[in-house]
């Protein structure tokens with residue numbers, strides 16, 4: 056799997072691609088040129104082989120034509136010899152003449168002379184003497200003139216001449232009329248020539264020819280029937296595309312194989328045209344065998360060259376790709392910010408050197424811009440931090456101001472509302488009560504009127520300080536509005552304790568010496584939380600009512616709401632009230 060991945064990755068690399076391209080191109084070029092050369096070689100070879108076959112066929116055809124013409128002339132001249140034409144065909148000289156011919160030319164199987172009625176008068180070996188040839192084609196044809204009969208199996212002589220060979224005895228007939236000076240036909244001179252003479256003539260004409268190794272020479276009759284060789288005899292010549300002007304061609308024979316074949320007519324110019332043809336054929340695969348041998352060698356050489364090309368291509372690709380790979384690694388180093396990038400050294404190609412130079416410049420410019428950006432970023436972060444802190448401070452101040460009374464620095468009414476709500480909810484959860492004191496300056500209007508508002512303000516500030524100092528740190532003091540203050544006493548166990556605290560406050564105020572105005576007094580309304588309260592405002596309402604009661608009772612006193620229920624009016628004043 057890992058190997059597979061490595062192979063894929065190396066194919067995907069520039070080096071791999073270049074190697075593949077070079078090697079592929081080499082293989083393709085060699086393949087194309089190999090195929091082209093092979094085609095030309097096959098065509099040339101076929102042409103040369105075909106020409107050799109044609110030359111052999113022509114030579115054989117010419118030799119056969121010459122032989123046939125000589126035999127025809129020989130028989131004709133003999134039939135015109137004086138001892139034949141003088142009138143006495145029974146003359147013993149006639150027989151001697153026949154015997155001499157046969158002795159000199161072994162191809163003659165039989166020579167004989169008939170009278171005008173076809174009865175054999177003389178014959179070599181005395182064969183068939185006295186028998187009638189009246190119905191034999193050669194006799195009938197020769198009455199009209201010199202004649203050559205096509206090859207045929209021996210009929211009358213078959214038994215008389217059959218030798219050791221099993222091959223059927225076959226003859227070609229030659230015959231010529233014997234005509235005296237008066238133009239009278241005296242008889243016929245006939246000769247049976249062994250078919251073997253014909254085939255030997257053909258074979259002898261082409262024997263020893265280099266181009267004919269593995270080739271077969273055939274004699275074909277007028278009707279296309281194969282006459283020779285014996286193992287093909289009886290078969291039919293396949294159709295040639297053209298028998299004229301085309302010395303050779305590739306023909307599919309009845310055995311299903313392709314043969315390079317040459318088909319030549321035997322132009323004997325004899326009085327009887329036998330219409331024979333000579334065909335020489337050679338299996339195509341044997342004809343082109345040398346080319347295929349060369350093709351195999353070319354393929355092996357091509358493959359070896361392709362391997363060599365691939366190696367050279369790999370080396371070339373490595374030379375080209377190495378600086379690019381190093382450059383890619385350097386770019387990766389820049390990307391990952393892993394130290395100083397290692398740029399390719401040495402003497403790379405001009406274009407690659409330019410690329411390296413450009414990437415170096417780009418990297419420097421990029422890193423410079425990045426540093427610039429980083430410093431801008433960090434100063435921006437510092438500014439944002441600073442602003443955030445200022446904002447936080449401003450928010451805190453705003454928060455404080457929103458919850459603080461500007462004059463006395465005590466919690467304001469809004470803050471008071473929050474705290475009494477919290478105290479109310481906590482009391483509900485814990486079941487522990489808290490107490491609310493509502494405190495109002497007595498006759499404050501007079502102070503303002505007599506000493507002016509600034510003095511009134513100073514009184515309010517002093518009172519605030521006094522109130523804060525008079526309660527526990529866990530208690531809560533707020534300016535409720537105007538000259539009215541509210542105090543929340545947490546975890547109060549009973550009304551009595553709360554009343555004592557309120558009384559202590561009241562007496563502290565009454566005993567204090569305020570600047571300019573001297574003594575002042577306050578009235579205090581007190582209400583304790585109750586489990587029956589539905590909201591904190593019910594407690595405020597009871598404390599207000601108690602304050603009203605304290606004012607009404609003469610001021611400078613503490614009045615407590617004894618009943619939390621709405622509509623209840625029972626109030627208790629503190630026992631220390633003046």
Ligand SMILES: Nc1nc2c(ncn2[C@@H]2O[C@H](COP(=O)(O)OP(=O)(O)OP(=O)(O)O)[C@@H](O)[C@H]2O)c(=O)[nH]1
Nearest residue numbers: 496497498499500501503508509510511512537538
């Ligand atoms: N200087 C000053 N005066 C304030 C401030 N807030 C309210 N006052 C004054 O407090 C006075 C309250 O007057 P009143 O409501 O008549 O009450 P009082 O004069 O204290 O009379 P009783 O409460 O009935 O004893 C008014 O004159 C307001 O102007 C403040 O912040 N500063």
